[in-house]
Amino acid sequence: MSRRRKFHLYLTIVTLSTGFLVATSFETNKLTRKERMNDQLFQQETQLNDRILAEKEQNRHLENQLLDLQRQVGKVEEAMAERKSEAADTLSQLDAARMLAGVVAVEGPGIVITMQDSQNAANSTDIANYIVHEQDVRLVVNELRAAGAEAISINGQRVVSNSEIRCIGPTIIVNGIKSAAPFVVTAIGNPDTLDSALNLPGGVLHSLQDFVQISIAKKERVELPAFVGDAKTKHS
Structure with a gap:
């Protein structure tokens, strides 16, 4: 190679x-x-x-x-x-x-009771039997309380536990305020219940109807003022 x-x-x-x-x-x-x-x-x-x-x-x-x-x-x-x-x-x-x-004004459903002297008073020899007295008003108030009334007033005066209701002649004094007939008692509560309580047989209206005039009106709304006065003072 x-x-x-x-x-x-x-x-x-x-x-x-x-x-x-x-x-x-x-x-x-x-x-x-x-x-x-x-x-x-x-x-x-x-x-x-x-x-x-x-x-x-x-x-x-x-x-x-x-x-x-x-x-x-x-x-x-x-x-x-x-x-x-x-x-x-x-x-x-x-x-x-x-x-x-009673220290505040209140409103609600209730009834209004108007109490007036009887028309027979002028023709009677015993006028005292036919005029509204404080015991008549007190009887209505007590019945309303027993029936469950939540608040009550008399001629615009709020009624509380120690309210004074006194009679002087034809006038009534409530919480120191004098007023004459007609006496309007206003109560807050169930209108039917309160009305039924006053109209019971032998009840308040039955015992007073022959001596004074009483009318009852059920209301959907009533107004009551607050109590004015000394709440600490107890009156009889």
Whole structure:
């Protein structure tokens, strides 16, 4: 073999070896880059999963805090509702006490009783039997109270537990205020109940009808003024 042919043979071998080494190196680098990229993706995925787990744990913690706060708010709302209910009951009792004490003006359904001297008074030798006396008015007031009247007034004077009802001649004094017939007794309560109580057989109207004139009107709404006077003073 000539020297020239040997040179070409060696050159060919060297070229093929170099090409093989370059190709092998390229493939090796390619695999290395791919493995590196896969490793980065794995690390990123792992980090993302860790973040998701951390977020889930944080959300669970926040949900527990929210539930705890909701329970606390519920307890506060229950306590406030209870106090509000107690306050409403107290206010209702106070309003009822004020009405019974007569210290506030009130209105509501009720009846109006008008009591006048009998027309027979002018022709009678005993006029006193045919005029309205304080005991007649008091009899009506007591019957109304027994029937459940919530508030009562006589000629615009509010009647309370210690109200004075006195008779001087043809006039009646209520809470120190003098007035003459007709005497208008106004009461707040169930109109039917109050009317029935006054009209019972042998009751108030039956005992007075032969001596004085009495008329009763049921009303959907009547107004009574507040008591004016010294509530501490007891009159008989």
